Amino acid sequence: MNFFRIAIVTLVLATPAFSQQPSGYQERDFLTRVRRLTVEGRRAGEGYWSPDGRRLVFQSEREPGNPFYQIYVLDLGSGETTRISPGLGKTTCAFFRPGTDEIEFASTHADPKSKQYQDDELAFRASGKERRYAWDYDPEMDIYAYNEKTKAMKRLTTARGYDAEGSYSPDGQWIVFTSMRDAYNRTLTDAEKKQLETDPSYFAEIYIMRADGSGQKRLTTAVGYDGGPFFTQDGKKIVWRRFDEKGLIADVWMMNPDGTDQRQITDFGSMSWAPYMHPSGQYIIFASNKLGFENFELFMVDTEGKKEPVRVTYSDGFDGLPVPSPDGKQLAWTSSRSGGAAGQLFLAQWNHEKALEAIRNAPPRKSSKK
Amino acid sequence: MKRRFLLSSAICAISAAAFLSAADTPSRTRRHVEALASTKLEGRLAGSNGERLASDYLIAELRKMGARPLPGQKDFRLPFEFTAGTKDGGSTIALASEMPGGARALSFSDNGDVTGPVVFAGYGIVVPESQDFGYDSYATLDVKDKVVVVLRYFPEDADQKTRGILARYADLRYKAMAARQHGAKAMIVLTGPRSPNAGELAPITFDTALAGSGIVAISVTGAVGQALFASSGKTVEEAQKALDSANPHVAGFELPGVTAGVHAAVVREKRTGNNVVAYLPATVPATTLAKPWVAIGAHYDHLGHGEAGNTLADKADANKIHFGADDNASGSSAVLDIAATLARQPRRRNVLIGFWSGEELGLIGSAAFAAAPPLPLDALAAYLNFDMVGRMQDNKLTVQATGTSPAWAKLIEQTNIAAGFDLLLQTDPYQPTDVSTFNSSGVPCLSFFTGTHADYHKPSDTADKIDYEDLDRVADFAAAIVRRLEDGAEAPQFTKVEQQTQPGGGRAGTRVFTGTIPDYSTDVKGLLLSGVIGGGPAEQAGLRKGDIIVEISGQTIANIYDYTYALDVLKIGQPTKVIYVREGKRVETMLTPAARK
Numbered sequence: 001m002n003f004f005r006i007a008i009v010t011l012v013l014a015t016p017a018f019s020q021q022p023s024g025y026q027e028r029d030f031l032t033r034v035r036r037l038t039v040e041g042r043r044a045g046e047g048y049w050s051p052d053g054r055r056l057v058f059q060s061e062r063e064p065g066n067p068f069y070q071i072y073v074l075d076l077g078s079g080e081t082t083r084i085s086p087g088l089g090k091t092t093c094a095f096f097r098p099g100t101d102e103i104e105f106a107s108t109h110a111d112p113k114s115k116q117y118q119d120d121e122l123a124f125r126a127s128g129k130e131r132r133y134a135w136d137y138d139p140e141m142d143i144y145a146y147n148e149k150t151k152a153m154k155r156l157t158t159a160r161g162y163d164a165e166g167s168y169s170p171d172g173q174w175i176v177f178t179s180m181r182d183a184y185n186r187t188l189t190d191a192e193k194k195q196l197e198t199d200p201s202y203f204a205e206i207y208i209m210r211a212d213g214s215g216q217k218r219l220t221t222a223v224g225y226d227g228g229p230f231f232t233q234d235g236k237k238i239v240w241r242r243f244d245e246k247g248l249i250a251d252v253w254m255m256n257p258d259g260t261d262q263r264q265i266t267d268f269g270s271m272s273w274a275p276y277m278h279p280s281g282q283y284i285i286f287a288s289n290k291l292g293f294e295n296f297e298l299f300m301v302d303t304e305g306k307k308e309p310v311r312v313t314y315s316d317g318f319d320g321l322p323v324p325s326p327d328g329k330q331l332a333w334t335s336s337r338s339g340g341a342a343g344q345l346f347l348a349q350w351n352h353e354k355a356l357e358a359i360r361n362a363p364p365r366k367s368s369k370k
Numbered sequence: 371m372k373r374r375f376l377l378s379s380a381i382c383a384i385s386a387a388a389f390l391s392a393a394d395t396p397s398r399t400r401r402h403v404e405a406l407a408s409t410k411l412e413g414r415l416a417g418s419n420g421e422r423l424a425s426d427y428l429i430a431e432l433r434k435m436g437a438r439p440l441p442g443q444k445d446f447r448l449p450f451e452f453t454a455g456t457k458d459g460g461s462t463i464a465l466a467s468e469m470p471g472g473a474r475a476l477s478f479s480d481n482g483d484v485t486g487p488v489v490f491a492g493y494g495i496v497v498p499e500s501q502d503f504g505y506d507s508y509a510t511l512d513v514k515d516k517v518v519v520v521l522r523y524f525p526e527d528a529d530q531k532t533r534g535i536l537a538r539y540a541d542l543r544y545k546a547m548a549a550r551q552h553g554a555k556a557m558i559v560l561t562g563p564r565s566p567n568a569g570e571l572a573p574i575t576f577d578t579a580l581a582g583s584g585i586v587a588i589s590v591t592g593a594v595g596q597a598l599f600a601s602s603g604k605t606v607e608e609a610q611k612a613l614d615s616a617n618p619h620v621a622g623f624e625l626p627g628v629t630a631g632v633h634a635a636v637v638r639e640k641r642t643g644n645n646v647v648a649y650l651p652a653t654v655p656a657t658t659l660a661k662p663w664v665a666i667g668a669h670y671d672h673l674g675h676g677e678a679g680n681t682l683a684d685k686a687d688a689n690k691i692h693f694g695a696d697d698n699a700s701g702s703s704a705v706l707d708i709a710a711t712l713a714r715q716p717r718r719r720n721v722l723i724g725f726w727s728g729e730e731l732g733l734i735g736s737a738a739f740a741a742a743p744p745l746p747l748d749a750l751a752a753y754l755n756f757d758m759v760g761r762m763q764d765n766k767l768t769v770q771a772t773g774t775s776p777a778w779a780k781l782i783e784q785t786n787i788a789a790g791f792d793l794l795l796q797t798d799p800y801q802p803t804d805v806s807t808f809n810s811s812g813v814p815c816l817s818f819f820t821g822t823h824a825d826y827h828k829p830s831d832t833a834d835k836i837d838y839e840d841l842d843r844v845a846d847f848a849a850a851i852v853r854r855l856e857d858g859a860e861a862p863q864f865t866k867v868e869q870q871t872q873p874g875g876g877r878a879g880t881r882v883f884t885g886t887i888p889d890y891s892t893d894v895k896g897l898l899l900s901g902v903i904g905g906g907p908a909e910q911a912g913l914r915k916g917d918i919i920v921e922i923s924g925q926t927i928a929n930i931y932d933y934t935y936a937l938d939v940l941k942i943g944q945p946t947k948v949i950y951v952r953e954g955k956r957v958e959t960m961l962t963p964a965a966r967k
Contacts, residue, residue, distance in 0.1 A: 028764070033765055033790065034764065034765055034792045035765065035786070035790040035791055035792050035793075036786065036791070036792050036793045037783075037786075037787065038783060039779045039780075039782050039783035039786065039793060039795065040779040040780045040783045041779070074787070075787075076787055077788075078784075078787075079783070079784035079785060079786075079787035079788055080784065081783070081784070338792070338793065338794050338795070339794065346792075347790075
């Protein structure tokens with residue numbers, strides 16, 4: 001499972017299992033011809049479309065010497081997969097830059113200890129021990145832009161602290177991203193220092209910068225983890241997820257690219273994250289563990305958040321990180337539905353008309369606060 | 371009916387074109403399935419006329435596409451012999467005089483004539499000491515060179531728990547082995563008056579591919595039973611009743627003055643099945659490809675009219691034609707279609723096309739092929755197997771045996787991008803289909819499967835229920851994999867997969883794990899190994915494919931049943947002596963059984 005543009009939360013607390021009225025719809029009403037895209041390696045996920053819809057960029061653990069994610073581009077025509085990240089260290093959260101040959105992603109390869117961490121993790125796995133999967137918010141993570149033509153890599157962030165979860169605006173001029181630099185660029189109180197040790201994601205906030213890395217600006221200030229931001233298809237809004245202070249409840253939010261007009265879209269009383277706007281601009285698809293702490297399913301909700309979210313997936317295991325294709329007719333997402341704990345990348349035909357109908361028929365939003 | 375979407379982006383345009391052609395043109399595989407699963411072919415039982423007709427069809431199709439018999443072979447058919455059934459060949463029993471109609475051989479009996487004094491050995495049950503139960507019908511008896519009479523089944527009045535234990539050792543084969551190991555020359559089975567089927571002869575059970583169990587064994591009628599006990603001063607019923615509480619101290623006894631002459635005759639019906647094997651020669655001159663062959667295959671036999679006892683149909687339907695449209699006309703049709711596709715394309719490797727028979731009786735055909743392969747199996751870069759690929763649900767395709775090579779994951783991932791299945795991968799090659807045979811021979815392999823269903827092994831597995839559109843897609847997918855295999859300069863590396871559980875044939879309740887893979891298809895005396903499990907106790911003891919185990923822990927092994935019974939005696943973690951025959955020589959080794967996971 002995969003906690004990137006999300007980042008969770010190693011606490012295991014049972015979320016109260018809110019019951020939800022059956023919507024009368026099933027998975028096959030929305031998703032047909034489900035196909036598994038990735039097979040190789042231990043896990044794969046976070047597939048994001050190229051603007052022409054012919055390729056996906058994703059992260060996968062699949063190389064013998066490196067137990068961490070690297071970034072790959074999958075050509076849906078030929079089936080060929082090419083690694084574009086350096087191969088050293090950890091990477092995450094890649095995104096195609098529209099109108100260019102660039103792909104951004106976050107990487108720790110500049111950290112001289114990267115190789116050591118790889119060897120340590122491989123030795124740990126070889127010892128047969130297991131631990132719960134958790135994303136570690138490596139403070140050496142920085143955002144890079146890779147050029148597919150020139151093969152050059154340009155570093156866009158340098159601040160101490162985790163910089164990742166980046167994505168471009170539709171015009172390719174801006175990157176919205178998550179940073180934990182706030183934990184390092186000021187003096188922390190004792191309580192905050194303790195917080196940094198146990199859950200650094202508490203310090204995560206949304207930032208924006210130009211595509212060349214200039215003009216970095218903070219957009220959110222609320223306590224708790226703000227992360228996983230994406231522009232909407234028209235570039236006029238940013239959709240992201242905001243955790244509460246304890247890091248257990250998250251909801252989908254939207255704001256203007258300058259940080260104004262921050263509005264809560266869901267009030268779902270669960271961990272709702274990885275929101276992505278459908279290219280029609282009519283609804284947001286996201287993941288939530290509404291039905292049980294480890295049972296993430298895909299849901300969708302109208303952009304005003306007036307209706308109760310509609311459940312999309314009905315499969316055992318993890319379903320998350322939904323990304324509609326640019327034409328809105330397909331959906332790529334990460335799922336462990338084929339067995340095992342680790343996710344793989346899946347693709348299905350997306351029934352937009354049925355989705356609209358189901359959202360229309362959904363009951364008005366209930367409040368999680370009684 | 372699945373809905374089709376017309377898609378705008380380029381990748382999707384390709385798919386859309388494929389969808390359209392699928393909808394507009396008839397399925398390529400339909401005519402094959404309909405022919406193979408037709409009434410005329412009567413369920414294609416191995417060795418039957420239906421099998422013959424099915425092989426005619428396959429050969430005609432192979433000829434059409436330009437495939438040839440394998441190098442050095444004149445015919446597409448590669449025959450193999452197997453035991454298709456057993457019947458009594460006039461067994462008799464004589465006491466003072468012959469008692470007509472009084473005897474019938476047990477299906478696993480040796481053929482022969484035995485005369486000797488008679489000992490009644492109760493139920494003839496020996497519970498291994500390892501069970502800490504203490505029940506041995508032979509504890510106080512000397513039966514060496516004598517004829518033993520045993521009751522069928524197990525003590526009738528025992529409590530549930532006791533019955534549960536005794537039942538495990540009450541199989542007639544097990545009783546025959548116990549009698550043999552105590553030195554008896556023959557075993558007579560009597561169904562006691564207090565048991566079901568009282569006084570009746572035991573039926574001859576269906577028994578494939580096995581020779582006798584090393585002892586003459588018959589069942590006799592109640593009248594013969596009375597005659598046997600006449601001089602003992604007890605009736606059969608009294609003797610049985612004394613035993614029926616399962617009191618371990620109630621012993622059997624000699625039947626004074628009785629001499630029995632036993633004539634046992636079992637006719638094992640040998641039949642000939644036919645694998646159909648062809649190849650498409652490479653068209654591009656092979657330079658120095660290490661493994662210049664790629665193989666695809668499927669079994670084409672099925673259950674006939676359910677004769678072999680492996681039907682799952684209700685009694686009323688058990689004798690009807692089992693059409694086997696999914697199992698495995700679907701796989702055979704996929705292989706024909708893949709071969710036809712490959713026949714039209716340039717090829718860097720030879721393509722072997724195998725249609726196996728006798729799969730339903732225990733992988734007999736493919737095992738016979740692998741036992742005497744017409745070409746060295748290490749020339750095969752890979753083997754792709756198709757068994758039940760016609761009932762796809764929700765786009766789900768299971769690919770098994772992916773653990774046999776590190777090359778598979780990448781190859782499957784690349785090929786499936788265009789094919790677009792919701793793949794379920796299973797690393798395990800120890801599957802109940804012919805892929806298991808090729809894995810045992812060290813060939814990297816895959817097996818394709820669309821899942822089981824309610825019509826499995828029933829007459830209702832018919833051609834009209836096949837999902838032809840998706841069957842065509844499976845064939846396309848596999849053909850693309852074969853193309854990549856043909857084109858690759860390197861052949862996939864073979865990886866031995868350690869087995870999690872022992873294959874079928876072992877009995878429920880066996881707790882020890884030895885890591886042997888028995889060959890179910892031969893009639894050698896002993897247990898022929900078709901392989902050993904990587905890292906398992908047998909491999910560690912030095913055993914390997916082709917060895918014949920003849921003794922384990924002091925018990926002689928004549929066949930697989932002896933072997934499974936012998937396993938009950940073994941203690942986990944305690945080394946035990948195993949004697950096996952390799953290249954005609956007896957070899958001794960120590961094997962340490964492990965706990966079954």
